[in-house]
Amino acid sequence: xxxxxxxxxxxxxxxxxxxxxxxxxxxxxxxxxxxxxxxxxxxxxxxxxxxxxxxxxxxxxxxxxxxxxxxxxxxxxxx
Amino acid sequence: xxxxxxxxxxxxxxxxxxxxxxxxxxxxxxxxxxxxxxxxxxxxxxxxxxxxxxxxxxxxxxxxxxxxxxxxxxxxxxxxxxxxxxxxxxxxxxxxxxxxxxxxxxxxxxxxxxxxxxxxxxxxxxxxxxxxxxxxxxxxxxxxxxxxxxxxxxxxxxxxxxxxxxxxxxxxxxxxxxxxxxxxxxxxxxxxxxxxxxxxxxxxxxxxxxxxxxxxxxxxxxxxxxxxxxxxxxxxxxxxxxxxxxxxxxxxxxxxxxxxxxxxxxxxxxxxxxxxxxxxxxxxxxxxxxxxxxxxxxxxxxxxxxxxxxxxxxxxxxxxxxxxxxxxxxxxxxxxxxxxxxxxxxxxxxxxxxxxxxxxxxxxxxxxxxxxxxxxxxxxxxxxxxxxxxxxxxxxxxxxxxxxxxxxxxxxxxxxxxxxxxxxxxxxxxxxxxxxxxxxxxxxx
Numbered sequence: 298x299x300x301x302x303x304x305x306x307x308x309x310x311x312x313x314x315x316x317x318x319x320x321x322x323x324x325x326x327x328x329x330x331x332x333x334x335x336x337x338x339x340x341x342x343x344x345x346x347x348x349x350x351x352x353x354x355x356x357x358x359x360x361x362x363x364x365x366x367x368x369x370x371x372x373x374x375x376x
Numbered sequence: 377x378x379x380x381x382x383x384x385x386x387x388x389x390x391x392x393x394x395x396x397x398x399x400x401x402x403x404x405x406x407x408x409x410x411x412x413x414x415x416x417x418x419x420x421x422x423x424x425x426x427x428x429x430x431x432x433x434x435x436x437x438x439x440x441x442x443x444x445x446x447x448x449x450x451x452x453x454x455x456x457x458x459x460x461x462x463x464x465x466x467x468x469x470x471x472x473x474x475x476x477x478x479x480x481x482x483x484x485x486x487x488x489x490x491x492x493x494x495x496x497x498x499x500x501x502x503x504x505x506x507x508x509x510x511x512x513x514x515x516x517x518x519x520x521x522x523x524x525x526x527x528x529x530x531x532x533x534x535x536x537x538x539x540x541x542x543x544x545x546x547x548x549x550x551x552x553x554x555x556x557x558x559x560x561x562x563x564x565x566x567x568x569x570x571x572x573x574x575x576x577x578x579x580x581x582x583x584x585x586x587x588x589x590x591x592x593x594x595x596x597x598x599x600x601x602x603x604x605x606x607x608x609x610x611x612x613x614x615x616x617x618x619x620x621x622x623x624x625x626x627x628x629x630x631x632x633x634x635x636x637x638x639x640x641x642x643x644x645x646x647x648x649x650x651x652x653x654x655x656x657x658x659x660x661x662x663x664x665x666x667x668x669x670x671x672x673x674x675x676x677x678x679x680x681x682x683x684x685x686x687x688x689x690x691x692x693x694x695x696x697x698x699x700x701x702x703x704x705x706x707x708x709x710x711x712x713x714x715x716x717x718x719x720x721x722x723x724x725x726x727x728x729x730x731x732x733x734x735x736x737x738x739x740x741x742x743x744x745x746x747x748x749x750x751x752x753x754x755x756x757x758x759x760x761x762x763x764x765x766x767x768x769x770x771x772x773x774x775x776x777x778x779x780x781x782x783x784x785x786x787x788x789x790x791x792x793x794x795x796x797x798x799x800x801x802x803x804x805x806x807x808x809x810x811x812x813x814x815x816x817x818x819x820x821x
Binding site: 335336339340343346353354355361370373374 | 544545547760763764767768771814817818819
């Protein structure tokens with residue numbers, strides 16, 4: 298799966314969850330700096346997981362701090 | 377309570393991060409511990425943080441705090457040891473501690489002390505290799521045996537050659553690991569699969585130095601061994617000349633002073649212990665085992681070293697812990713297990729009240745809850761959905777003043793009281809109602 302597509306979807310989901318504009322989120326934005334709570338992060342990742350049809354370890358996702366890291370990881374899992 | 381968490385704790389964490397990487401001394405902090413709680417007081421089962429919030433402590437520092445906070449008899453023993461002599465190699469404190477352990481733990485004919493679980497596991501591996509003259513060891517998925525390069529995380533990509541390798545997204549993986557250190561030394565199998573174990577031993581049994589297992593897979597969700605699994609593992613190890621090592625870092629003391637090996641009736645060749653054996657106030661790990669193996673340490677054929685090994689305060693802490701817990705046929709532990717059972721019932725009832733599927737599984741001193749209709753039978757069942765739900769419950773618990781250990785472990789202590797159980801019921805009711813709403817929102821009702 299294309300990493301740019303994943304990134305776009307991820308930014309869209311974060312923006313929706315936080316009620317902010319996608320333009321306010323860049324590649325280096327992290328869940329922690331954006332103020333995404335643990336439960337919000339799980340919501341975002343669960344939606345992405347379903348969309349990409351991959352099984353991931355939710356704890357592992359907190360290893361990846363930025364939009365870019367998470368997208369790279371999910372792209373690799375989906376490949 | 378949520379708002380209060382953002383005040384003194386938050387500010388202190390920001391200050392700490394300037395000199396302490398991540399603001400923590402430990403990398404396995406869970407997502408909900410983004411801002412760690414900094415405590416200023418502990419009494420019995422309760423903790424108070426910098427903001428004055430009070431918590432019921434079922435986290436117990438990963439299970440180490442078996443006696444509860446500020447246990448008077450334990451503190452007296454530590455104070456006495458501190459005032460006598462601190463930093464010497466040998467004192468009169470060892471024999472009491474070691475003889476008490478040997479009297480209760482079936483495999484403990486001889487014992488050596490260390491400081492950390494990671495370190496003592498590596499000594500166990502070294503001993504097994506020296507004894508057998510073989511290099512490789514077998515461990516199991518979702519078990520945890522410390523944070524050394526050769527033993528942490530990884531996954532198998534070729535079931536025909538089940539060696540663990542690094543993979544991206546491995547929560548228990550690490551950058552900086554020595555190249556091929558897992559693949560060159562070890563095999564990794566799913567746990568609780570007797571058929572697979574038989575087949576593996578048929579092919580690789582004669583090349584193994586040892587097998588490492590938690591007797592109850594607490595790290596994988598407090599999953600108990602399938603009927604006959606440990607017995608068959610024991611028999612296969614004996615048949616193939618392989619050293620069987622039980623990692624009782626968590627189950628030791630918490631499941632009874634004889635550990636899970638006594639409760640389950642399967643005796644390993646070596647046992648690694650730590651955490652609760654020294655009561656929760658000071659660090660001590662231990663390697664216990666058959667005299668024939670441990671004798672390799674006696675002759676200096678196998679090196680085991682460390683400046684603080686067997687330090688007087690640690691030995692005094694072990695002796696005090698075993699003395700307190702052994703009294704009147706382990707009466708304190710039996711009472712703790714009874715209350716842990718009540719806590720388990722309360723949790724299940726309160727979850728049912730809000731319509732949240734939830735089970736509690738594992739022995740009462742080391743149990744875990746799971747947002748599931750049925751108990752887990754093997755660690756591989758702990759998937760995204762289940763882990764996510766368990767995390768949501770854990771975060772709700774923290775918001776409502778109950779701390780559980782990652783991810784969903786419930787560690788009671790010797791001072792757990794009827795009053796604590798009442799407090800738990802009230803807080804669990806609120807937390808589970810809130811968690812149910814979040815879970816429905818994410819996964820649908």
